[in-house]
Amino acid sequence: MAFTLEDLPIRDDLRGQSPYGAPQKHVRVQLNVNENTHPVPADVAEDIVSSIRQALTTVNRYPDREFSELRQSLADYLQRDTAPGQPLGPEQIWAANGSNEVLQQLLQAFGGPGRSVLGFPPTYSMHSILASGTGTTWIPAQRDDEFRISPETVVAAIREHQPDIVFLCGPNNPTGTPLPIETIEAAYAATDGIVMVDEAYAEFMPADAPSALTLLPGRERLVVSRTMSKAFAFAGARVGYMAAHPAVIDAIRLVRLPYHLSALTQAAAVAALRH
Template sequence: MPSPTDALANLPLRDDLVGLHPYGAPQLDVPILLNVNENTFGVPADVHSAIVEAVSAATQGLNRYPDREFTELRANLARYLGHGLGPDQLWAANGSNEVLQQVLQAFGGPGRTAIGFPPTYSMYPLLASGTGTRYVTAPRGAAFSMTPDDTARAVRESGANIVFLCSPNNPTGTALELGVIEAAYDAGEDARAIIVVDEAYGEFAQEGTPSALSLLPGRPRLLVSRTMSKAFALAGARLGYLAAAPEISDALRLVRLPYHLSAITQAAANAALTHADTLLSNVEAIKVQRDRIVAELTSLGLSPAPSDANFVFFSGLEDPRRIWEGLLAAGVLIRDVGIPGSLRVTAGTEEETTVFLSTLRTLL
């Protein structure tokens, strides 16, 4: 009997998919999961009750297709984001990955190019590959920095049709200055490049870190992507969204699948948005643990990157694999992102963070 690998090799895959591996972090059954940047606080009781009630009501109409334009959800998302946004400037899909996929379907494709700045979110090249979009990269500077001049030069020289700017960046947690985004937008003028600012971790930003949402007026090619997976603790609900000029939503309607957001998903997201204040109070607690991790890793002689996210990327390890395995043996799963001498850990509850730090201290 052929192995799964051999069986796959016998299929008539597209040439550019041969040899690729699916995206995904290890899913192991351990007590403390700090590897995929989930909100480990979970859904508060009152929010849980509201979601159950809303979903129960939605099930009464499951024999009908859902609202194709997710009208109520777009209004709630616009209200939540503020910045003078209207419902016609919001778009949503099943997780921010699907939002980004739709952007590539609409503005990428064969003969077009997307650019990213690694180390950054590893789904960008996979989404590009899946849509037949050429993917190129440009390097970051010291400490994973990006300057306006270097970014503009990379955008111009690549002739990219789509530019991915992740802020706060995954896996480093570092945020971009607005000047970098403005420079990328201006540099993409000749190619009419779509500039995507991925703010999946935007709610966890340090005080004073600005959002690219403030740059949207007058920039019809600028898109700001967000998610309800992290701050709203709804990773299992799969709801991502973006804010942009109204014509961006019109473009995405050309490629989205019919009725792509289920009535259940819409109901859960709307219920959560009505309790945004409760959910964001957990965000503040997570930020406390993130900053605690940064401080204690520094005291241990390691080099954590400044983080505006709900995780901490840290370097200075002689043998990161040994540390990763030692933590796993103690019931703590963190992420090896493949960068030499480095690991990444999600900021969990106070108890989870204490176990991580005490175990790491012993291993070091």
């Protein structure tokens, strides 16, 4: 008989599971992965290529492990969405190979066996998959009508389940539902754990809708995750990032792989952020 995955001494909690993977069809618009349908503009692409070309001249060396220039560029970009008079520094920024890796590192640092993360499906399917992969118990909670989450609903779920981490998604994927800033405030006040707000689609929010970034001052356990995949049309480059208190960034350093962002990725992302 053929030797299969089930014949291996794999972790029991991974048995019977299937790897994540949205179908990759060669069609003009792939709604299942929400790709940006517009290519990178020619002048931006040329700047990125030039930056990668320069980075190649030193690719025999390991990349900047702290990706300092990229963190500064991301901090400068996010500054427009922060609270007035509240500077956002590079020490509050972390980046990785897509926001999926950012969230995986967050779960590695604050989740794991014996710990739990609360989420509100239907939401981004990788949230529960990442929880499973890190041995973190996934707890699904009920949304309100029209897929919304009120402050009362999030507080009730936190009090019932006492999770170590709370995952919120605003705007929600896949429903597009907005996430009220009051709901984030209520969730943070109701728990002593980490509250993560996935803002992968933040650039598509109404102009007058405040980002969770405005809540960062004084909230040391709040994490705001973003990505360059959507608004930047940069899905193939794999650059996700988050903003949080410097202490949270230090915690992520404990679990990250060394040199996890290549010099070429860093150069491409910094160039894209210039535009």
